[in-house]
Amino acid sequence: MITTRDIAERLGISVSTVGRALSDDPRISEETKFRVRQAASEMGYVGNRAARMMRGASSNVVALVIPDIRNSFYSTIAHELSKNMEAEGFQLMLSETDDDRMVELRHLRELSANRVAGVIIVPTARPHGDSVKLLRGLPHLQLLRRHPSLGSQWFGVDDHEALRRGTAHLVAQGHTRIAYVGGPTELPTGAERLRGFRSALSEGGLPDDAGRTELAPPSSVDHGRQAVRRLLKGPDAPTALVLGSIQLTLGVLEELSEQGVKVPGELSVVGFGDEPGFSWWGPGLTTIGLPIQEMATGCALWLMRRLKAKGDNDGPYTSVSPGSLVVRGSTAPPDGKTPATSD
Amino acid sequence: MITTRDIAERLGISVSTVGRALSDDPRISEETKFRVRQAASEMGYVGNRAARMMRGASSNVVALVIPDIRNSFYSTIAHELSKNMEAEGFQLMLSETDDDRMVELRHLRELSANRVAGVIIVPTARPHGDSVKLLRGLPHLQLLRRHPSLGSQWFGVDDHEALRRGTAHLVAQGHTRIAYVGGPTELPTGAERLRGFRSALSEGGLPDDAGRTELAPPSSVDHGRQAVRRLLKGPDAPTALVLGSIQLTLGVLEELSEQGVKVPGELSVVGFGDEPGFSWWGPGLTTIGLPIQEMATGCALWLMRRLKAKGDNDGPYTSVSPGSLVVRGSTAPPDGKTPATSD
DNA sequence: CGTCTTCGTGCTAACGTTAGCACTACTGGA
């Protein structure tokens, strides 16, 4: 690799002068600058950021720590972040945890060793103690999920309200046997979504146990399929189903298609998230849409500002985005009844 | 940040001893090692990779340069790569080019400045001259797309064969007016796919202009929608359509759904790639599936081996994976005819 | 003509880590 020293030797000047010329120092004459730049370009010089970092410069890498990039929710986040940060000269490091706290820990160790400038993390349910320590040394921001030990800077969705609305839609159509399949309540997001579901039930005057709830491990497409099989059995099977995660929704849709379940005839379905394909699934999936782009952009801006400010901790920060119900064809009143009210 | 020096001072020993203890040098006594590790752990020491790199150690970061992570083909690649490399202690840097050669160049500059260990790249149609220079200095591997200036190490799909098979399926069903909508022939992949389409036509005894071909910019969902509108107009509209990119397929499916086109009654469709949703779209999409996982794993293994070997250039390397036709319900003989032969 | 300023450049140290060499204190054999 070419260094400033190579350039200096070739031009018969000192490394300092080369360094200053390349950083456009006003003390260097225009003629020298020109010759240095010329030589640098010819020789294919590329500055070594590792060396700069040794001199106190900060890294230009921000890490995104998520469960699984194949989940299109996260890939959209990654895309938006990347776009926003590229504009500011930052690069994106991608770390997948697979919802395994030990993998998460290994990644955080590497990120810390690499002295990344910042971290945006969707934490696992119970991060390892060392992960907590490592994050303390890095500007970071929690996304979607929130764990108290990781600080109070968080960008998330109003999960309670999102599920309340999705469920209320079904209640308003007259459903009384409504099932919920969501993620574990270990995660605050999971707990909030379940709570939102229950709120809607009680607001609709339905007893709590009118809802059959099933909790699955996070990121489990397969569990969605299994849940469908279990729910459709039995005499008082639910007439409607609300989902609490994208992956579960994908699994549910696949299974419903395979089994040829009539939607919304046999079962009304409210999905979670809005993926390409949800609109053309069966009669079109009514679903709880999330403002992914806005969230990602918000995250990026917050972090960029935080990194530039160099102020250490600028207090707690919480940004909550609402979900919005996208009504398509997968929901209808049970047995053809007319809905009491429309929401 | 804690350094080896901090540890050394606290224990009243030299930095060398600390460094050696942490790297488990056999010359250091077990007792000293124990004390050092203890102190390091208590003080939250994390080695500084930038400093190690200055001493000649190589980076543990591999970059993936792709058009758009939201394309689930690429997110699957990213996932598989990440998984394989995490096992070897490597981290993944994600760079999105948006198929813009200048963005690609900016990313490559950053990657080079960061001295990433290697690069896996899906190049833009005509990479910038400087991009070519930069990649020369980095172990790299082209994926899917291939540009001659970027060397001869390439992992790809047998695009010609993939499209030949997809088209042959329609020819065998008796279609004579078959349209193709694919990416630009500027990209070798695009050219190969078009060639595969034409091969199948001529093998089926159909004249070349039996096929209406449309070429779109890469990664263009929207163009897929437009193409449908154009193709369905006119008296001798095609009875079948073959697609040459995932994004185009997504657009086409959306538009066909919206316009309520009967598939395969009015139009038979062979898609490209296999996404979640393709199986439940309309009657199920017959599509050209790609062995994404195998390719990603192959790439990861090749690069890992290349980086460990430290041998500079181990000659040209090309790995070609075949596509496989996944037959679902979106293809049928035109006007109810029985297929001549089934393939 | 001497001093003061300005311009352009060079020298040196420092960032954190590691490898080579040097040094000390033992141990064992002649």
Next chain:
DNA sequence: TCCAGTAGTGCTAACGTTAGCACGAAGACG
């Protein structure tokens, strides 16, 4: 007893870059 060998540790330089200080030349001003 003396030397060789070895175990354990310290000192120093080096990686590439940059910031502080110093230096020489040239011009400005009294």
